[in-house]
Amino acid sequence: MALLQISEPGMSTAPHQHRLAVGIDLGTTNSLVATVRSGLSVVLDDEAGHSLLPSVVRYHADCSVDVGYAALSAQNLDPHNTIVSVKRFMGRGLVDIEDISSLPYRFVDAPGMVQLKTVAGVKSPVEVSAEILKVLRQRAEAAMGGELLGAVITVPAYFDDAQRQATKDAAQLAGINVLRLLNEPTAAAIAYGLDNASEGVYAVYDLGGGTFDISILRLSKGVFEVLSTNGDSALGGDDFDQRVFCWMLEQGRFSPLSAGDARLLLTKARDAKEALTEHTEVRVTAVLSTGEMMDATLTQAEFNAMTASLVSKTLAPTRKALRDAGLMASEVKGVVMVGGSTRTPCVRQAVADFFKQTPLTNLDPDKVVALGAAMQADVLAGNRVGDDWLLLDVIPLSLGLETMGGLTEKVIPRNTTIPTARAQDFTTFKDGQTAMSVHVLQGERELASDCRSLARFELRGIPPMVAGAARIRVTFQVDADGLLSVAAREQSSGVEASVQVKPSYGLGDEDITRMLKDAFTHAKDDMYARALNEQIVDAQGLIAATRAAMAEDGALLNETETAAIETSITALEKLMAGPDHQAIKRGIEALNAVTTEFAQRRMDQNVRRAMAGQKLETFG
């Protein structure tokens, strides 16, 4: 696409080594893993030829687990220990979960995230999700014949930080290096856009098992620019099942249900919903463990009526996303349908009516997200020469601070393209105030208590001054992974405090370490050997990349600078021969530090070349 191709440094580290990277769609109902083979994205099947792995985990008393179809078939027999739709509980407290009474689980209200009591002990949703991820990782490593470098894991665009962090924790627990958390609609857009060589504004309507997302993107010359995103992280196909379930209760007039019978009826409800995608009516029958029976017919018209409010609940976020993008529905060139729930005819009809066009359904709505994630994983693993496409994503929810009176002050508004950084000046409220509490929030609401709390930290040692005299600059920085760092600095004294935001809802590092210890029986020596090996690989990569950069752009360095870099390389090579992984890490940091200025100059040169190309393109 570009007139002038910047020589791609991505090739310099290991030119012929294909790094094994996958895309994982960790869904509410089903999960998938995909990878890029010979330039094509493909979903990896299990030995039985199944692409989908049902996101169901069953715990046994001996602590063994079943994941997928085996667990799915046991859900009516063993409802307390068979966890379905665990994604709905990720990063959520008990108060966040609706229709809790109709779920067969024994919830434990833990601080931050709800937990589930099973025959194998109390499990966090993070641990349950990790079981699913482990199976996908094994599937990928078996299919690809090697250890994974890493994975891009998709999350609903409207997931907040707590839900994202919980997903990352689950991956870590499953031994997966997360290259990036990618928004599901964005992943779908990549797969669709690259497949169809599309240009223009597209909407991605993603109604999954438990979540709804809408994203508006502009596709132009290989750049996928997310303009806005919105959604509801607690709305999906499960809610449609719930409506049918309620209808069945009315029809059957049952006595209070056992957990197994409730699960049986929910399964029947989902079967009925799926049958109605093809047929205008369906006969629904069930025999409960009590001997009670039901036998009734559900028509598509009745189904549409009972779920109409759910369908219209998706349109409000859709309108909001369009407004945020500054666009009318008529300016959208195509609407890509994603998620199994978009097979429901009344959903398709509502979307068609809203956008006044037939939605695009030519890619399998169950697979498109994993396919797109695999493409992004391929880029982030450095397998591509990086000439063909680029993704520019946004933050889904505003980030801000709590101010006087418990109000929210937005610092970075929602739908800001990342990476981004913003600063705002604040002052003290009382005479002689020497400390300030910084409370970082996520959400759109006016009251801090209505937003999600991401972090709190204190800036101490402010020199005593009259109220309003101190100048405290608070800086928010969100990197390309969507990770937020916040720093506060008092301008006159220079006192500073900062935090890398890890939401209080996620698990602490200690929890993860404990779970890792529980899960693995790695001897200490193994862990040590692994750490040493990782550092040596990193160091080798860094040295190769630095040498390649010097060969290419050595002219940007003077003799002293070249000598300094050479010295650091020699020092690092010496450390690599030794047994101390911490020392190697410090050597890597030292080499990174000494090459920072060089990196800056190389980038300046790239930008000058790119803009020279731009001008030629503009005037040529």
Place this chain on the structure above:
Amino acid sequence: MERQPCVSPLTPNASPVMDFTQTHFELFGLPATYMLDRAKLDAAYRELQNTVHPDRFASQPEAEQRVAMQWATQVNEAYQTLRHPVNRGVYLLKLQGIDALDANNTKMAPAFLMQQMEWREAIDDVRAGKSMDVLDALSDDLHAAHRRIEAQLAELIDTAHDYAGASEAVRQLRFMDKLIAEVGDVYEELES
């Protein structure tokens, strides 16, 4: 330990972190005028992000990734500033040494203030009357007025070089943005 009182904001808007050595216009190779060739801006933005975005340096040493992150942040900031009608005006005036949003600088034509009050009343009326058609019409009016002020602003900055007048026009545009945002809220209320 008792928590200290919370922070209170000093400035009305968050400001960019990066200190630019070149202007946003220079960065994108565009003339420093209010009138903007949007297609050229968009093309230059995509080209620059294609060059500097951290994803291009995913397998590179940390130093290169960090530089890429700083550059991509800068390019995003510059693009958001130039793309947005109010921010572009504020920025151009800042290049002239004028703070258009200075708290002491609140001069506003009485006719505009009157008009603004009328619009506010109209918004309240729609809230009470709940008519989507009336809201659509009001929204169209506000957007038309927004475009008119943008045209005036281009004339004031690019041709007349009347920066005091331009400051006032920028403030008017900011009022319009707030009204349009409020209309968005009313849409949400009526839709839910």
